[in-house]
Amino acid sequence: MGTVIPFAHGSEIYGANEAAENVYAVLGGVVRTYKVLEDGRRQIGSFYSTDDIFGLEIGDAHDFSAEAVNDCKILAVKRSSLLALASSNNEIARQLWSLTAAELQRARTHMMLLMKSAQERLAMFLLEMAKHSIAHAEIDLPMSRQDIADYLGLTIETVSRTLTQFSREAIIELPTSRHIFLRNSAVLSRLSE
Amino acid sequence: MGTVIPFAHGSEIYGANEAAENVYAVLGGVVRTYKVLEDGRRQIGSFYSTDDIFGLEIGDAHDFSAEAVNDCKILAVKRSSLLALASSNNEIARQLWSLTAAELQRARTHMMLLMKSAQERLAMFLLEMAKHSIAHAEIDLPMSRQDIADYLGLTIETVSRTLTQFSREAIIELPTSRHIFLRNSAVLSRLSE
DNA sequence: CGTGCAGTTGAGCAAATTCAACGCTTGTGG
DNA sequence: CCACAAGCGTTGAATTTGCTCAACTGCACG
Numbered sequence: 001m002g003t004v005i006p007f008a009h010g011s012e013i014y015g016a017n018e019a020a021e022n023v024y025a026v027l028g029g030v031v032r033t034y035k036v037l038e039d040g041r042r043q044i045g046s047f048y049s050t051d052d053i054f055g056l057e058i059g060d061a062h063d064f065s066a067e068a069v070n071d072c073k074i075l076a077v078k079r080s081s082l083l084a085l086a087s088s089n090n091e092i093a094r095q096l097w098s099l100t101a102a103e104l105q106r107a108r109t110h111m112m113l114l115m116k117s118a119q120e121r122l123a124m125f126l127l128e129m130a131k132h133s134i135a136h137a138e139i140d141l142p143m144s145r146q147d148i149a150d151y152l153g154l155t156i157e158t159v160s161r162t163l164t165q166f167s168r169e170a171i172i173e174l175p176t177s178r179h180i181f182l183r184n185s186a187v188l189s190r191l192s193e
Numbered sequence: 194m195g196t197v198i199p200f201a202h203g204s205e206i207y208g209a210n211e212a213a214e215n216v217y218a219v220l221g222g223v224v225r226t227y228k229v230l231e232d233g234r235r236q237i238g239s240f241y242s243t244d245d246i247f248g249l250e251i252g253d254a255h256d257f258s259a260e261a262v263n264d265c266k267i268l269a270v271k272r273s274s275l276l277a278l279a280s281s282n283n284e285i286a287r288q289l290w291s292l293t294a295a296e297l298q299r300a301r302t303h304m305m306l307l308m309k310s311a312q313e314r315l316a317m318f319l320l321e322m323a324k325h326s327i328a329h330a331e332i333d334l335p336m337s338r339q340d341i342a343d344y345l346g347l348t349i350e351t352v353s354r355t356l357t358q359f360s361r362e363a364i365i366e367l368p369t370s371r372h373i374f375l376r377n378s379a380v381l382s383r384l385s386e
Numbered sequence: 387c388g389t390g391c392a393g394t395t396g397a398g399c400a401a402a403t404t405c406a407a408c409g410c411t412t413g414t415g416g
Numbered sequence: 417c418c419a420c421a422a423g424c425g426t427t428g429a430a431t432t433t434g435c436t437c438a439a440c441t442g443c444a445c446g
Contacts, residue, residue, distance in 0.1 A: 064301075108257075112236055146424090193230050350435075
Protein backbone atom coordinates (compact mmCIF):
# COMPACT_ATOMS: atom_id res chain seq x y z
CA MET A 1 0.00 0.00 0.00
CA GLY A 2 1.35 3.39 -1.02
CA THR A 3 4.37 4.31 -3.12
CA VAL A 4 8.02 4.33 -2.12
CA ILE A 5 9.78 7.47 -3.33
CA PRO A 6 13.45 8.40 -2.93
CA PHE A 7 14.28 12.02 -2.15
CA ALA A 8 17.79 13.46 -2.53
CA HIS A 9 19.14 15.57 0.33
CA GLY A 10 17.69 19.05 0.30
CA SER A 11 14.81 18.24 -2.01
CA GLU A 12 11.27 19.30 -1.19
CA ILE A 13 8.67 16.69 -0.27
CA TYR A 14 5.83 19.16 0.00
CA GLY A 15 5.38 22.88 0.57
CA ALA A 16 3.44 24.75 3.22
CA ASN A 17 -0.14 25.48 2.13
CA GLU A 18 -0.02 22.82 -0.57
CA ALA A 19 -2.94 20.41 -0.70
CA ALA A 20 -2.29 17.53 1.68
CA GLU A 21 -2.74 14.66 -0.73
CA ASN A 22 -0.51 12.19 1.02
CA VAL A 23 0.60 11.05 4.41
CA TYR A 24 4.24 10.00 4.60
CA ALA A 25 6.27 7.42 6.45
CA VAL A 26 10.05 7.58 6.68
CA LEU A 27 11.61 4.28 5.58
CA GLY A 28 15.15 5.64 5.70
CA GLY A 29 16.91 8.98 6.11
CA VAL A 30 15.75 12.10 7.95
CA VAL A 31 13.13 14.70 7.08
CA ARG A 32 12.65 18.22 8.40
CA THR A 33 9.40 20.19 8.48
CA TYR A 34 9.67 23.95 8.64
CA LYS A 35 8.17 27.35 8.03
CA VAL A 36 9.90 30.42 6.63
CA LEU A 37 8.84 33.86 7.83
CA GLU A 38 8.77 36.90 5.58
CA ASP A 39 12.06 38.21 6.96
CA GLY A 40 13.76 34.95 6.07
CA ARG A 41 13.93 33.37 9.51
CA ARG A 42 13.22 29.66 9.34
CA GLN A 43 11.64 27.64 12.12
CA ILE A 44 12.10 23.89 11.93
CA GLY A 45 9.11 22.20 13.50
CA SER A 46 10.44 18.68 13.70
CA PHE A 47 12.88 16.12 12.43
CA TYR A 48 11.47 12.74 11.41
CA SER A 49 13.56 9.61 11.09
CA THR A 50 12.94 5.98 10.22
CA ASP A 51 9.46 4.72 11.13
CA ASP A 52 8.17 8.21 11.89
CA ILE A 53 5.04 9.40 10.13
CA PHE A 54 4.58 12.99 9.01
CA GLY A 55 2.40 15.18 6.84
CA LEU A 56 -0.92 14.06 8.33
CA GLU A 57 -3.24 17.04 8.50
CA ILE A 58 -6.86 17.23 9.50
CA GLY A 59 -7.40 20.20 7.23
CA ASP A 60 -6.80 19.94 3.51
CA ALA A 61 -3.48 21.78 3.40
CA HIS A 62 -0.08 21.19 4.96
CA ASP A 63 0.85 23.94 7.34
CA PHE A 64 4.60 23.29 7.27
CA SER A 65 6.91 22.47 4.38
CA ALA A 66 8.87 19.21 4.33
CA GLU A 67 12.34 18.53 2.95
CA ALA A 68 14.81 15.67 2.95
CA VAL A 69 17.71 16.43 5.32
CA ASN A 70 19.77 13.67 3.72
CA ASP A 71 18.94 11.09 1.05
CA CYS A 72 15.65 9.51 2.06
CA LYS A 73 13.30 6.68 1.23
CA ILE A 74 9.75 7.81 1.84
CA LEU A 75 6.50 5.89 1.68
CA ALA A 76 3.65 8.08 0.42
CA VAL A 77 0.09 6.98 1.16
CA LYS A 78 -3.00 8.70 -0.25
CA ARG A 79 -4.72 10.57 2.54
CA SER A 80 -8.09 9.96 0.91
CA SER A 81 -7.67 6.20 1.11
CA LEU A 82 -6.70 6.41 4.77
CA LEU A 83 -9.74 8.55 5.50
CA ALA A 84 -11.94 6.13 3.57
CA LEU A 85 -10.57 3.26 5.62
CA ALA A 86 -11.08 5.20 8.83
CA SER A 87 -14.72 5.88 8.10
CA SER A 88 -15.50 2.18 8.20
CA ASN A 89 -12.84 1.03 10.62
CA ASN A 90 -12.76 2.44 14.14
CA GLU A 91 -9.32 1.06 14.81
CA ILE A 92 -7.85 2.96 11.86
CA ALA A 93 -9.73 6.09 12.88
CA ARG A 94 -8.32 5.81 16.35
CA GLN A 95 -4.80 5.39 15.00
CA LEU A 96 -5.11 8.53 12.88
CA TRP A 97 -6.27 10.42 15.93
CA SER A 98 -3.40 8.93 17.85
CA LEU A 99 -0.91 10.18 15.25
CA THR A 100 -2.24 13.70 15.61
CA ALA A 101 -1.96 13.36 19.38
CA ALA A 102 1.66 12.26 18.96
CA GLU A 103 2.30 15.39 16.88
CA LEU A 104 0.72 17.44 19.62
CA GLN A 105 3.04 15.83 22.12
CA ARG A 106 5.99 16.71 19.91
CA ALA A 107 4.86 20.31 19.55
CA ARG A 108 4.35 20.71 23.28
CA THR A 109 7.77 19.30 24.07
CA HIS A 110 9.24 21.67 21.52
CA MET A 111 7.31 24.53 23.11
CA MET A 112 8.79 23.71 26.50
CA LEU A 113 12.22 23.57 24.90
CA LEU A 114 11.90 27.03 23.40
CA MET A 115 11.49 28.75 26.74
CA LYS A 116 14.80 27.49 28.03
CA SER A 117 18.39 28.70 27.84
CA ALA A 118 20.74 27.78 25.01
CA GLN A 119 22.50 25.17 27.16
CA GLU A 120 19.23 23.57 28.13
CA ARG A 121 18.01 23.49 24.53
CA LEU A 122 21.17 21.82 23.32
CA ALA A 123 21.05 19.34 26.20
CA MET A 124 17.47 18.39 25.32
CA PHE A 125 18.38 18.17 21.66
CA LEU A 126 21.35 15.88 22.25
CA LEU A 127 19.33 13.57 24.50
CA GLU A 128 16.53 13.45 21.95
CA MET A 129 19.00 12.60 19.20
CA ALA A 130 20.67 9.98 21.38
CA LYS A 131 17.35 8.29 22.01
CA HIS A 132 16.85 7.87 18.26
CA SER A 133 20.37 6.58 17.62
CA ILE A 134 21.43 2.95 17.72
CA ALA A 135 24.21 3.37 20.25
CA HIS A 136 22.69 5.14 23.20
CA ALA A 137 25.63 7.48 23.78
CA GLU A 138 26.83 8.07 20.25
CA ILE A 139 25.17 10.40 17.78
CA ASP A 140 25.66 10.84 14.06
CA LEU A 141 24.03 14.12 13.26
CA PRO A 142 22.38 14.06 9.85
CA MET A 143 21.71 17.80 9.90
CA SER A 144 23.80 20.95 9.66
CA ARG A 145 24.42 23.50 12.41
CA GLN A 146 21.97 25.77 10.62
CA ASP A 147 19.27 23.09 10.88
CA ILE A 148 19.97 22.63 14.58
CA ALA A 149 19.92 26.39 15.13
CA ASP A 150 16.60 26.79 13.32
CA TYR A 151 15.15 23.89 15.28
CA LEU A 152 16.26 25.29 18.63
CA GLY A 153 15.55 28.95 17.87
CA LEU A 154 19.21 29.91 18.20
CA THR A 155 21.98 31.07 15.86
CA ILE A 156 24.59 28.71 14.43
CA GLU A 157 27.24 30.54 16.44
CA THR A 158 25.43 29.90 19.71
CA VAL A 159 24.97 26.24 18.80
CA SER A 160 28.64 25.92 17.96
CA ARG A 161 29.82 27.73 21.07
CA THR A 162 27.54 25.74 23.36
CA LEU A 163 28.73 22.45 21.91
CA THR A 164 32.39 23.39 22.29
CA GLN A 165 31.61 24.47 25.85
CA PHE A 166 30.05 21.05 26.55
CA SER A 167 33.12 19.51 25.01
CA ARG A 168 35.50 21.58 27.18
CA GLU A 169 33.48 20.50 30.23
CA ALA A 170 33.86 16.86 29.10
CA ILE A 171 30.10 16.43 28.85
CA ILE A 172 30.45 15.43 25.22
CA GLU A 173 33.23 14.56 22.80
CA LEU A 174 33.32 15.98 19.28
CA PRO A 175 35.63 13.94 17.05
CA THR A 176 34.03 15.63 14.05
CA SER A 177 31.29 18.24 13.91
CA ARG A 178 28.66 15.69 12.90
CA HIS A 179 29.77 12.96 15.30
CA ILE A 180 29.15 13.28 19.03
CA PHE A 181 29.81 11.04 22.03
CA LEU A 182 27.82 11.69 25.17
CA ARG A 183 30.27 11.36 28.05
CA ASN A 184 28.09 12.65 30.86
CA SER A 185 24.42 12.14 30.15
CA ALA A 186 23.62 12.80 33.80
CA VAL A 187 24.66 16.43 33.44
CA LEU A 188 22.72 16.71 30.19
CA SER A 189 19.62 15.26 31.85
CA ARG A 190 19.94 17.67 34.72
CA LEU A 191 20.32 20.57 32.29
CA SER A 192 17.28 19.46 30.31
CA GLU A 193 15.25 18.97 33.53
CA MET B 194 -25.06 16.08 29.25
CA GLY B 195 -22.19 16.66 31.68
CA THR B 196 -22.05 18.73 34.83
CA VAL B 197 -21.69 22.49 35.16
CA ILE B 198 -19.17 23.41 37.84
CA PRO B 199 -18.14 26.88 39.01
CA PHE B 200 -14.46 27.50 39.75
CA ALA B 201 -13.24 30.50 41.71
CA HIS B 202 -10.30 32.44 40.28
CA GLY B 203 -7.03 30.65 40.95
CA SER B 204 -8.57 27.31 41.80
CA GLU B 205 -7.30 24.12 40.24
CA ILE B 206 -9.43 22.26 37.73
CA TYR B 207 -7.01 19.38 37.33
CA GLY B 208 -3.33 18.70 37.87
CA ALA B 209 -0.67 17.50 35.47
CA ASN B 210 -0.36 13.68 35.48
CA GLU B 211 -3.77 13.27 37.04
CA ALA B 212 -6.09 10.75 35.42
CA ALA B 213 -7.98 12.46 32.61
CA GLU B 214 -11.52 11.61 33.69
CA ASN B 215 -13.24 14.55 32.08
CA VAL B 216 -13.14 16.78 29.09
CA TYR B 217 -14.07 20.40 29.80
CA ALA B 218 -15.86 23.19 28.00
CA VAL B 219 -15.62 26.81 29.10
CA LEU B 220 -19.09 28.31 29.54
CA GLY B 221 -17.78 31.53 31.04
CA GLY B 222 -14.49 32.91 32.33
CA VAL B 223 -10.94 32.05 31.31
CA VAL B 224 -8.79 29.01 32.06
CA ARG B 225 -5.03 28.56 31.84
CA THR B 226 -3.15 25.30 31.33
CA TYR B 227 0.45 25.17 32.48
CA LYS B 228 3.43 23.18 33.60
CA VAL B 229 5.84 23.99 36.40
CA LEU B 230 9.48 22.97 36.06
CA GLU B 231 11.60 21.82 38.99
CA ASP B 232 13.29 25.18 39.32
CA GLY B 233 9.92 26.89 39.66
CA ARG B 234 9.59 28.34 36.18
CA ARG B 235 6.06 28.07 34.90
CA GLN B 236 5.11 27.71 31.25
CA ILE B 237 1.53 28.51 30.38
CA GLY B 238 0.46 26.37 27.44
CA SER B 239 -2.76 28.10 26.58
CA PHE B 240 -5.61 30.30 27.69
CA TYR B 241 -9.14 29.04 27.04
CA SER B 242 -12.19 31.27 27.02
CA THR B 243 -15.92 30.82 26.42
CA ASP B 244 -16.78 27.97 24.04
CA ASP B 245 -13.25 26.59 24.06
CA ILE B 246 -12.72 22.96 24.97
CA PHE B 247 -9.74 21.77 26.94
CA GLY B 248 -8.43 18.77 28.84
CA LEU B 249 -8.97 16.23 26.05
CA GLU B 250 -6.10 13.76 26.09
CA ILE B 251 -5.60 10.66 24.05
CA GLY B 252 -3.58 9.07 26.84
CA ASP B 253 -5.11 8.51 30.25
CA ALA B 254 -3.40 11.38 32.05
CA HIS B 255 -3.41 15.15 31.61
CA ASP B 256 -0.04 16.46 30.70
CA PHE B 257 -0.66 20.04 31.79
CA SER B 258 -2.42 21.40 34.86
CA ALA B 259 -5.49 23.60 34.51
CA GLU B 260 -6.60 26.53 36.68
CA ALA B 261 -9.29 29.18 36.59
CA VAL B 262 -7.76 32.57 35.70
CA ASN B 263 -10.91 34.32 36.92
CA ASP B 264 -14.24 33.00 38.17
CA CYS B 265 -15.40 30.40 35.68
CA LYS B 266 -18.32 28.24 34.71
CA ILE B 267 -17.06 24.97 33.36
CA LEU B 268 -18.93 22.07 31.82
CA ALA B 269 -17.29 18.75 32.66
CA VAL B 270 -18.10 15.74 30.49
CA LYS B 271 -16.96 12.20 31.25
CA ARG B 272 -14.25 11.24 28.83
CA SER B 273 -15.38 7.63 28.92
CA SER B 274 -18.84 8.52 27.69
CA LEU B 275 -17.40 10.57 24.84
CA LEU B 276 -15.14 7.69 23.87
CA ALA B 277 -18.08 5.30 24.06
CA LEU B 278 -20.08 7.56 21.79
CA ALA B 279 -17.15 7.87 19.41
CA SER B 280 -16.78 4.13 19.04
CA SER B 281 -20.23 3.86 17.52
CA ASN B 282 -20.50 7.26 15.89
CA ASN B 283 -17.96 8.29 13.25
CA GLU B 284 -19.02 11.91 13.38
CA ILE B 285 -18.21 12.14 17.10
CA ALA B 286 -14.94 10.31 16.55
CA ARG B 287 -14.02 12.76 13.84
CA GLN B 288 -14.84 15.71 16.09
CA LEU B 289 -12.63 14.37 18.87
CA TRP B 290 -9.82 14.03 16.37
CA SER B 291 -10.55 17.53 15.17
CA LEU B 292 -10.25 18.90 18.70
CA THR B 293 -6.82 17.34 19.06
CA ALA B 294 -5.87 18.86 15.71
CA ALA B 295 -7.03 22.26 16.95
CA GLU B 296 -4.81 21.83 20.00
CA LEU B 297 -1.95 20.97 17.69
CA GLN B 298 -2.60 24.15 15.74
CA ARG B 299 -2.52 26.11 18.98
CA ALA B 300 0.74 24.52 20.06
CA ARG B 301 2.38 25.18 16.70
CA THR B 302 1.33 28.82 16.71
CA HIS B 303 2.71 29.12 20.23
CA MET B 304 5.93 27.48 19.06
CA MET B 305 6.31 30.06 16.30
CA LEU B 306 5.66 32.78 18.85
CA LEU B 307 8.38 31.58 21.18
CA MET B 308 11.14 32.03 18.63
CA LYS B 309 10.44 35.70 18.22
CA SER B 310 11.52 38.88 19.98
CA ALA B 311 9.70 40.31 22.99
CA GLN B 312 7.98 42.96 20.85
CA GLU B 313 6.79 40.38 18.36
CA ARG B 314 5.49 38.11 21.10
CA LEU B 315 3.51 40.92 22.69
CA ALA B 316 2.18 41.98 19.31
CA MET B 317 0.98 38.45 18.56
CA PHE B 318 -0.49 38.18 22.03
CA LEU B 319 -2.44 41.42 21.76
CA LEU B 320 -3.83 40.51 18.35
CA GLU B 321 -4.82 37.08 19.63
CA MET B 322 -6.59 38.64 22.60
CA ALA B 323 -8.27 41.20 20.38
CA LYS B 324 -9.64 38.45 18.15
CA HIS B 325 -11.33 36.86 21.16
CA SER B 326 -12.77 40.10 22.47
CA ILE B 327 -16.14 41.57 21.55
CA ALA B 328 -14.88 44.93 20.37
CA HIS B 329 -12.18 44.22 17.85
CA ALA B 330 -9.79 46.91 19.08
CA GLU B 331 -10.46 46.85 22.80
CA ILE B 332 -9.14 44.25 25.19
CA ASP B 333 -10.03 43.47 28.78
CA LEU B 334 -7.23 41.30 30.02
CA PRO B 335 -8.45 38.67 32.46
CA MET B 336 -4.92 37.62 33.41
CA SER B 337 -2.05 39.17 35.33
CA ARG B 338 1.29 40.31 33.94
CA GLN B 339 2.80 37.18 35.45
CA ASP B 340 0.38 35.03 33.45
CA ILE B 341 1.24 36.91 30.26
CA ALA B 342 4.95 36.60 30.99
CA ASP B 343 4.72 32.85 31.59
CA TYR B 344 2.67 32.44 28.43
CA LEU B 345 5.14 34.39 26.31
CA GLY B 346 8.30 33.07 27.92
CA LEU B 347 9.33 36.51 29.19
CA THR B 348 9.58 38.24 32.57
CA ILE B 349 6.88 40.53 33.95
CA GLU B 350 9.30 43.42 33.67
CA THR B 351 9.83 42.83 29.96
CA VAL B 352 6.08 42.53 29.41
CA SER B 353 5.50 45.77 31.27
CA ARG B 354 8.28 47.65 29.51
CA THR B 355 7.21 46.46 26.08
CA LEU B 356 3.61 47.50 26.70
CA THR B 357 4.64 50.97 27.87
CA GLN B 358 6.88 51.22 24.83
CA PHE B 359 3.91 50.37 22.57
CA SER B 360 1.94 52.97 24.47
CA ARG B 361 4.64 55.64 24.00
CA GLU B 362 4.66 54.82 20.29
CA ALA B 363 0.86 55.26 20.22
CA ILE B 364 0.38 51.68 19.05
CA ILE B 365 -1.82 50.99 22.04
CA GLU B 366 -3.47 52.94 24.82
CA LEU B 367 -3.36 51.76 28.44
CA PRO B 368 -6.07 53.46 30.51
CA THR B 369 -5.52 50.81 33.18
CA SER B 370 -3.13 47.88 33.23
CA ARG B 371 -5.86 45.38 32.38
CA HIS B 372 -7.60 47.50 29.77
CA ILE B 373 -6.00 48.05 26.37
CA PHE B 374 -7.05 49.87 23.20
CA LEU B 375 -5.34 48.93 19.98
CA ARG B 376 -4.66 52.19 18.16
CA ASN B 377 -2.47 50.88 15.37
CA SER B 378 -3.21 47.25 14.60
CA ALA B 379 -1.30 47.57 11.31
CA VAL B 380 1.95 48.01 13.17
CA LEU B 381 1.09 45.13 15.48
CA SER B 382 0.31 42.91 12.50
CA ARG B 383 3.57 43.82 10.85
CA LEU B 384 5.44 43.06 14.07
CA SER B 385 3.72 39.72 14.45
CA GLU B 386 4.38 38.89 10.77
C1' DC C 387 -5.20 55.22 57.22
C1' DG C 388 -2.05 51.92 56.81
C1' DT C 389 -0.78 47.30 54.60
C1' DG C 390 -0.17 44.48 50.77
C1' DC C 391 -0.24 43.27 46.16
C1' DA C 392 0.22 44.32 41.14
C1' DG C 393 2.46 46.91 38.06
C1' DT C 394 6.03 50.13 36.55
C1' DT C 395 10.57 51.98 36.19
C1' DG C 396 15.66 52.19 36.61
C1' DA C 397 20.51 50.49 36.78
C1' DG C 398 23.62 46.96 36.12
C1' DC C 399 24.41 42.46 34.35
C1' DA C 400 24.26 38.16 31.74
C1' DA C 401 23.07 35.81 27.67
C1' DA C 402 22.67 35.48 23.00
C1' DT C 403 23.16 37.91 18.54
C1' DT C 404 25.68 40.36 15.06
C1' DC C 405 29.53 41.17 12.42
C1' DA C 406 33.87 39.69 11.09
C1' DA C 407 37.78 36.80 10.52
C1' DC C 408 39.73 32.48 10.17
C1' DG C 409 40.44 27.18 9.56
C1' DC C 410 39.24 22.93 7.66
C1' DT C 411 37.38 20.00 4.29
C1' DT C 412 35.76 19.09 -0.29
C1' DG C 413 35.40 19.39 -5.00
C1' DT C 414 37.00 21.35 -9.40
C1' DG C 415 39.87 22.93 -13.03
C1' DG C 416 44.48 23.84 -14.61
C1' DC D 417 48.74 16.35 -8.55
C1' DC D 418 48.37 20.80 -6.91
C1' DA D 419 46.05 25.31 -6.46
C1' DC D 420 42.19 27.44 -5.24
C1' DA D 421 37.47 28.57 -4.60
C1' DA D 422 33.24 27.36 -1.92
C1' DG D 423 30.80 25.77 1.97
C1' DC D 424 30.59 24.64 6.71
C1' DG D 425 31.98 25.22 11.20
C1' DT D 426 34.49 27.64 14.80
C1' DT D 427 36.17 31.56 17.29
C1' DG D 428 36.60 36.49 18.78
C1' DA D 429 34.94 41.26 19.75
C1' DA D 430 31.36 44.42 20.08
C1' DT D 431 26.57 45.11 20.58
C1' DT D 432 21.89 44.24 21.68
C1' DT D 433 18.30 42.14 24.13
C1' DG D 434 16.17 40.59 27.90
C1' DC D 435 16.95 39.36 32.84
C1' DT D 436 17.94 40.32 37.80
C1' DC D 437 17.68 43.04 41.59
C1' DA D 438 15.83 46.95 43.72
C1' DA D 439 13.07 50.89 44.48
C1' DC D 440 8.90 53.08 43.90
C1' DT D 441 3.76 54.05 42.63
C1' DG D 442 -1.00 53.37 42.72
C1' DC D 443 -4.85 51.03 43.99
C1' DA D 444 -7.82 47.95 46.70
C1' DC D 445 -9.09 46.13 50.96
C1' DG D 446 -9.28 45.73 55.73
